[in-house]
Amino acid sequence: MEIMNGRLNNGGNLNLVFDIYPLSNYYFSSKPGVSSKEETLGDRARRLKSNYDVHGMRTYVEAVILVELFKHPHLLLLQAKNCIYKLPGGRLRPGESDVDGLKRKLSTKLSADETQCQWEVVGECIGTWWKSDFETLPFPYLPSSGNNPKECTKLYLVKLPSSRDFVVPKNLKLLAVPMCQLHESRKTYGPIISGIPQLLSRFAINMVGS
Amino acid sequence: MVTSAVVNTYPLSSYTFGTKEPKMEKDTSVADRLARMKVNYMKEGMRTSVEGILLVQEHNHPHILLLQIGNTFCKLPGGRLKPGENGILLYFFDSYGTMFCISNHVALFNSAEIEGLKRKLSSKLAANSTGLQPDWQIGECVAIWWRPNFETIMYPYCPPHITKPKECKKLFLVHLSEREYFAVPKNLKLLAVPLFELYDNRYGPVISTIPQQLSRFQFNMIHS
Numbered sequence: 076m077e078i079m080n081g082r083l084n085n086g087g088n089l090n091l092v093f094d095i096y097p098l099s100n101y102y103f104s105s106k107p108g109v110s111s112k113e114e115t116l117g118d119r120a121r122r123l124k125s126n127y128d129v130h131g132m133r134t135y136v137e138a139v140i141l142v143e144l145f146k147h148p149h150l151l152l153l154q155a156k157n158c159i160y161k162l163p164g165g166r167l168r169p170g171e172s173d174v175d176g177l178k179r180k181l182s183t184k185l186s187a188d189e190t191q192c193q194w195e196v197v198g199e200c201i202g203t204w205w206k207s208d209f210e211t212l213p214f215p216y217l218p219s220s221g222n223n224p225k226e227c228t229k230l231y232l233v234k235l236p237s238s239r240d241f242v243v244p245k246n247l248k249l250l251a252v253p254m255c256q257l258h259e260s261r262k263t264y265g266p267i268i269s270g271i272p273q274l275l276s277r278f279a280i281n282m283v284g285s
Numbered sequence: 286m287v288t289s290a291v292v293n294t295y296p297l298s299s300y301t302f303g304t305k306e307p308k309m310e311k312d313t314s315v316a317d318r319l320a321r322m323k324v325n326y327m328k329e330g331m332r333t334s335v336e337g338i339l340l341v342q343e344h345n346h347p348h349i350l351l352l353q354i355g356n357t358f359c360k361l362p363g364g365r366l367k368p369g370e371n372g373i374l375l376y377f378f379d380s381y382g383t384m385f386c387i388s389n390h391v392a393l394f395n396s397a398e399i400e401g402l403k404r405k406l407s408s409k410l411a412a413n414s415t416g417l418q419p420d421w422q423i424g425e426c427v428a429i430w431w432r433p434n435f436e437t438i439m440y441p442y443c444p445p446h447i448t449k450p451k452e453c454k455k456l457f458l459v460h461l462s463e464r465e466y467f468a469v470p471k472n473l474k475l476l477a478v479p480l481f482e483l484y485d486n487r488y489g490p491v492i493s494t495i496p497q498q499l500s501r502f503q504f505n506m507i508h509s
Contacts, residue, residue, distance in 0.1 A: 145445060146445050146446075147445040148442070199290060199501065200501050201501055202497055202498075202500045202501055203500040203501060204500065214481070214484065214496075215480075215484065215496045215497040215499070215500035216346070216347070216480045216481060216484070216496055216499075216500065219344065219345065219346040219479070219481055254442050255440075255442070255444060255445070258440065258441065258442075266485075270494065270497045272440075272441045272442055273428060273441045273494040273497060273498060274497060274498060275441070275442070276428045276429045276430065276441035276442060276498075277425075277426045277427060277428055277429055277498075280442075
């Protein structure tokens with residue numbers, strides 16, 4: 076391998092490098108949880124459909140947040156109940172921008188109150204998934220049949236400072252899952268989360284030493 | 286290099302396809318290929334390969350151009366860079382003169398790799414006469430895959446504890462212009478495969494995950 080010292084002339088490349096810090100740099104505590112009301116699948120389907128008729132496609136924004144552990148990047152995931160894993164994030168309000176909505180959701184899910192934390196969203200969306208119907212699986216391309224998609228999920232990379240307090244609602248567990256495990260466990264995490272290592276492959280993840 | 290979140294795709298009919306002399310594979314089996322890779326590694330160090338994602342549109346859906354060898358095996362146009370064509374920056378200076386180094390330095394590609402990819406694309410897909418060479422517009426890198434050992438498995442990250450990966454493969458988006466003439470080697474077939482068919486299918490982990498890696502781009506489907 077050639078080792079060269081040199082000046083980086085393509086400024087655009089710098090967007091591809093980001094630093095991640097050891098898990099031990101971060102502090103975790105909990106706050107009271109807001110449990111969502113129990114509704115049957117049928118009720119949920121009806122609610123989503125009437126929402127769609129009024130507001131159009133539902134857009135979710137979700138954050139890809141990484142920490143370092145055992146010299147390998149780990150993704151922060153929220154576990155609800157026993158086997159539902161989610162990325163931190165949630166649904167956009169009508170008219171809300173992606174970044175504003177994401178920051179709002181991150182503050183709700185991961186910090187003590189909405190105004191306290193600053194969140195740094197890096198660059199543009201790193202991946203998009205669409206659902207042609209509410210009950211179908213998501214796909215990384217628009218439905219080719221020309222039907223308008225009902226739901227869209229957009230992933231953004233979020234950079235952490237070297238240290239931070241995370242405050243998580245009691246009804247959720249915050250996990251740090253190694254990238255190598257995500258890559259091998261599509262059945263556990265679903266296509267969106269297990270596909271994140273492939274979406275991140277083009278970045279240079281710099282693990283800042285502990 | 287073109288950095289753009291919008292990708293113009295033109296209909297397949299907008300392009301003309303001819304043939305040229307065959308380009309045979311250097312190895313007849315997977316075992317041969319891995320053995321040759323080992324010999325090259327001893328001489329030249331880690332292999333860097335570059336491949337191009339060329340897109341067209343049909344029925345308003347993006348299709349990727351793949352080269353089919355024989356009856357089943359498909360690959361992207363591209364290939365191995367020559368030693369020295371992959372000037373890898375391990376250390377660089379930011380605008381304040383501060384030096385810092387990155388562990389996965391190979392994510393910072395440079396113009397030598399872009400030129401190498403153009404060379405490979407012309408070798409596989411362009412006519413031999415200099416007058417008909419396409420002006421390849423190489424776009425962003427969309428994926429990087431690592432081969433930790435002399436085996437067929439590749440990962441989208443360098444696995445922990447692997448300090449000497451054997452191969453690094455980079456996939457780049459290629460922005461095609463409205464009209465091109467492609468000359469395909471006689472022993473290969475050029476296919477246009479829709480993203481929905483690639484996704485999660487029999488083309489192997491690298492090609493099957495391309496739809497996800499393209500999902501952040503906006504496709505501008507241009508009709509003739």
